[in-house]
Amino acid sequence: MSEAANLFAQQESNRRRSTWLVIGFIVFFAWVGFGGDLAFGLLTADAPPGEYHHVVPVLGIFTTLVAAGICWYSWRFGARQVLWATGAREVTEPATPEERQLVNVVEEMAIASGLPKPKVYIVPDDDPNAFATGRDAATASIAVTQGLLRALSRDELQGVIAHEMAHVQNLDVRLMTLLAGMVGAIALMSDGMGRMVRGGSRGVRLGGGGGGGSRDKGGNPLAIVLLVFWLLTLLVAPIVSRILAMAVSRKREYLADATGAQLTRNPLALATALEKLEAASAPTQSITRGAAHLCIVDPAPGLLGTREGFFADALESHPPIRQRVARLQGMGYLGEVAAQKS
């Protein structure tokens, strides 16, 4: 019962976080737009009549609409986009024994978790990795790389799929998929807006130069501060959004490990699987930075990959594998003790 309550709380928290993510995303874009409007409005307020006055907040309306559009798109097509970006292909008719086994294992885990069977995808990449995506259990997909199928035994594969199934069950996939769409959009937007601002401010300066250079120098201090602050947000946004994505995903990995172990009742298989995944530390090339937080192990382990501590915690999307393995081994040990007692 407490397991069910726990799961429910987790789902609820993910639903709430997804909503806040969408709100935060739209508010951020509105700030970028309307903030820009305000800055330009103040800058051009003193301009002599006949010159351009920025009165209608076109930027703000535009960015807010775009943000809403991106949210809708991430919600509707985010999963498809992620799968497409990794070059994954769906396995409908398993052709090889490996594929057969994969489909079977996914079916097993679907039964164990009591959820509908997710779609199965294979990513043509030799580095072992896996991820799940989708809005909810009904639209979920689980993708594994070719390398994973080759490297793991049946039990280990089951552990990995159980971990992914746990993400689906917890509704982690919803938050993660939305985030993947937004991280990509923010990076793109920040580039584009940066270019626009550079072009735009040059235009204003040129326009002001004709009127009165001295007045422009004294300028409206509020407008300058606002403009600087606004530019700063644009610069920092991609980094912040990525750190947010990483932070949101780290805690979930421990939880999905634990829930997955509950499904298979075999935590040690997942532990050895994780060790194998870590040992094969070649970067997963098919998986880009924007979807990194979806994966079971970091596709491009950085310098901090094996380190522990505050900075490693803040900057990596995944907790150190050694800690995850240790926790799973602890569970396995407890399980054995319990089995011996009964």
Add this chain to the structure above:
Amino acid sequence: MIGALVLLAIIVLLVLWVIGAYNGLIGLKNKVANAWKQIDVQLKRRHDLIPNLVNTVKGAMDFERSTLEAVIAARNKAVNATGVAATAKAEGELTQALGRLFALTEAYPDLKATGNVAQLQEELTSTENKIGFARQLYNDVATEYNTRQATFPTLLIAGMAKASPAELWQITDDTERAVPTVDISTTKPAP
């Protein structure tokens, strides 16, 4: 006047609670039935796979006739079993018979190489796992159902919802509790 209103409110609340509890029980009952159906599907699949397997290995393992016959006998017994306890017992025996058969196939490398046996084995392993997981699910749901109808205050309306305790799928056999592995690549022949 106030007293009547309070009484009315209490009655309304009571009725609402009865409706909620009743629907909750019925929902759980259906979940139990559904979980059982899940097991049933997998059991049927296993029963269908076994004749295939027996036909494939028959030629090569002619002198291990007794093992094959034990598998077939256990399968037929399992097909005809009814009720949770009897089914659980018959299926447990079938699992053991299959385990022995797979242990024996270890001695026939040619058989493994044909691919067909390996494929059937993967299917049976998977089906066996699915039975196991479906059993977990069934037992979880059935336990929740049983607890709900036996605890106060839902207990009071259990009769109205025609709720009766669902039988759990117990593992009757010690050898099965040890979870036999049917993966021939790792199994050693049974002594």
